Amino acid sequence: MNDMHSTLARPAVSERDAETIARDCYGIEAVARELGSNQDRNFLLREPDGTRSVLRIDNPAFGDDARDAQHAALDAYRAAGVPVPFVLAGSNGELTQRGGGGYAVRRSEFVDGAPMLDAGYLAPVVLREFGALAASSVNALANLAHPGLDREHMWVMAVAHREVERCAPAIRDRALRRRVTAAADEARSVLDEVASDLPVQAIHGDLTDDNVMGIRGEDGRLHPRVVLDLGDLAHGWRVAELAVTASSLLHHEPARPLRVLDAVEAFHSRAPLSHAEARALWPLVVLRGAILVAGGWRQLEIDGDNAYARDRIRVEQAIFDAATSLPLAEAVEHVTGRLRPADPLAVPDRLGADAPEPDAKRARSSPVRSLLPEIDGDVVVVDAGVESRLLDAGRWLDADAEDRLVARALAGGSAVAVLPFGVYRLTRTTIDSPNAAATWPIGTELHVAPGPRLAVTTPVEATVSAAGEHGVRLRLGDGRYLDIDGFSVDVEVNSVLAPGTRVGVLPSASESRRLCVTLVRADAVEGASPPVDAVKEPDTGRSGLVTPERVPAWSALAHDPAGLLGLPSRAERDTSADEQRRREQILAGAQERYYEHPMQIQRGWRHHLVDTTGRAYVDLVNNVAGLGHGHPGVADAVDRQIRILNTNSRFLYHELAEYSERLLALLPPDSPLDTVMLVNSGSEAVDLALRLVQAATGRKTVVALREAYHGWTTAGDAVTTSAYDNPYALDTRPEWVHVADVPNRFRGTYRGAAEDRSVGARYAADLGADLDRLARRGRPAAGFICESVLGNAGGVLLPEGYLADAYARVRAAGGLCIADEVQVGFGRTGSGFWGFERSAVIPDLIAIAKPMGNGFPIGGVITSRAVADALTSQGQFFSSTGGNPLSCRVGLAVLDAMEAEGTQRNAREIGRRLAAGFRALAERHGIIGPIHGEGLYLGVELVRDRDTLEPAAQEAAAICERLRELGVIVLTTSERSNVLKVKPPLCITAESADYAVAALDRVLTEGW
Known part of the structure; x- marks a missing residue:
């Protein structure tokens, strides 16, 4: 009815x-x-x-x-x-x-709960839950039969096109009306091809974010749980249930419509879609958006006082805009490619990317001459990719980087420089941006050297489909289209051309000339979809580029013309999933990995990391690379030294003494420390320091603080007490380790403001009591190890006066004091070169590592001669590669660069800027608790309640995942996993710091 x-x-x-x-x-x-x-x-x-x-x-x-x-x-x-x-x-x-x-x-x-309409940003897990709920809906209703289901109303998608036509006249904005009707027409044309194959059953019909109640989960986000309002229940296409749900999710982040594919994939895993349903899904999403807009305007026309309908217009417009922001053919390809339904529909002109190229054997024998038969010279392929050696030292950030690569290639005498199809271009990467740049070319660029005019010929038999002033579109025998742009055309439309037929002329020029060759499937250019050259750069003739998330579709819609041009194919795809599988197969399960769905990082420059698709991220966690990634001075030092000598430290060479002297010169003037012992890592440095204090004192017991991390070696792990790294840490310490209370003035036994010296004194007094008890039990302390800043706690600064008091008590008890400077040394705090300087103390031993080599494996212990010589009681010490010429030369290059580039000053200034930015966010977002640290060793603690300090651990993990989507790498720390650790390379700029703060503000505004 x-x-x-x-x-x-x-x-x-x-x-x-x-x-x-x-x-x-x-x-x-x-x-x-x-x-x-x-x-x-x-x-x-x-x-x-x-x-x-x-x-x-x-x-x-x-x-x-x-x-x-x-x-x-x-x-x-x-x-x-x-x-x-x-x-x-x-x-x-x-x-x-x-x-x-x-x-x-x-x-x-x-x-109870809140409509998912109010959820703001939808995390991937929420999108998947929405898809699963839609699948549960169709599965639950699959066998429902009732006379009341035989309804045909405007929200039944089978009649949506008709309803759009009826309601569209109510849209007062003429341009919008034309867009709505055109999109509906195109969607119907695709649906007409598959409608007869779409299963029909009872469906909810309006399973949207407005009709699903959300329950707030442990991560602080709303999660879809309860289905409401069955007012649109009817018989309908099963896939329409998913289309309605998916369309309602688009407005949560309309700039990235493909995110809803997470929901689609989750639906498919529980209620598998046929190929016909997969093909129909996005046209239905478009139709749903069109009828929402048209119906909304019509509702206001007849019920102008309906405030609900008026408020919904904005959301409905956003849904339509997002649904139509991609060419329909591309969106359909994204769905079918993501789902890979088991019953593919045979469509003659939907050839795969590996389809045989016409006349490929003949073309390969003479590179590019099938297109430019008169060229005289070599053809060279230009490497503008993510791992290009020609783009080191940040050259990829130059606005003319791509042109310089081409000019360099042609300067060598080549006739043509090729920028190939399907190779992610680092030259197009942008930094400090929430969106990935368009880096993947859908065509091949030929840059022809300056010279006389050249004939342009068709490489294959073809029919001229379109001809313009500067380009031609040829229809090939297999139904695909070959676009050639950038030359003067002299053929007419509908001309049938044999291979080698001239189609125009490349004019003479004193500079290089560009030809763009694009080979695409018919459905990428036919019908109402924007033609492929709509995504080309305007007025340049350059091939269009698409963002990484669009590559799965365009790698099927656009094919590599390399075979037609006689060139080898170099097309790339995102291999991060493959790398993850390889890693899981060959590495131990205990080896930590960042992120639920990790990107594959292949390049770094200063404080940015770049993945295989050319997406750049602000790196807020890599304190290992203190100078920043890809530092030229360090690279040059490695290159020079490895060509001269690299041997073990038992030989005599000047680099070892030179580097050790430089380290000692960086100590405070009143330091008694005069001896350096070099190893390969922070863990080894801590291990060696522990051996030294035991040898020097003749004692065994070492006092470590709770919630500390000191390394992975047997001894380093023994004094590592953090439950973040090992949930059983406190229960599994060996007998020779005593765990003392951590002086955390935010979460410890005693709490107070930074300037409250009584807090530090009370913690130190408790430590003194521990030392006394150990002595009475016949276990006098050999040493005390403490990070100069409580790193694993989240960059928490030690209470005023604590370290000086603690050192005095340890020394009075006959023990030695170890400062673990592996993370905070080398100017990271900004206030001094060493973290212990902010406490006005000098330790007996300093363990150092991470920033020493800017990522190169080098570590060490600085101590006094008396302590170092005590090790002779246990035999000789050596480390085969510790202190080798290469490590020392790298260490010297790092120290030179730190001085020349003012990294400590930058740590102080940008650290203050970041901390101020985070504190300003805390005034607007209640989830932000204390801001810890100093310089570029900061921690942003997230709490559910500022009074109880209940940790917001799940929220913190979700925030990190979202920040990654926005181009910021930040991770959690502390035993409660609720502190965002901020310890970037010391070269981070004010612009990137501001962007990181703004990104965090956006994330917190979206969902917390």
């Missing part, structure tokens, strides 16, 4: 009327507050005891059969385990009542 052929005015029922209906039909006294609806009336009822329920006044267009079908569907949902609210019977025991002006009335239980 046709129960609703048009948009309808809502029932004329006021809040006072609703209260009367509640009293008359349900026997309750309640206060009514209207909720939004397009064509019905919904009211929240609140009784005096606080009990809440929802009253629905149905539009008269709905019949009793439709209501009974909805009740049957609710039973089916509950039987399948899909959460839905119960319909509450009226005073007479019936689910449907008659109230007010004879309207059909129903009352449902109130569901």
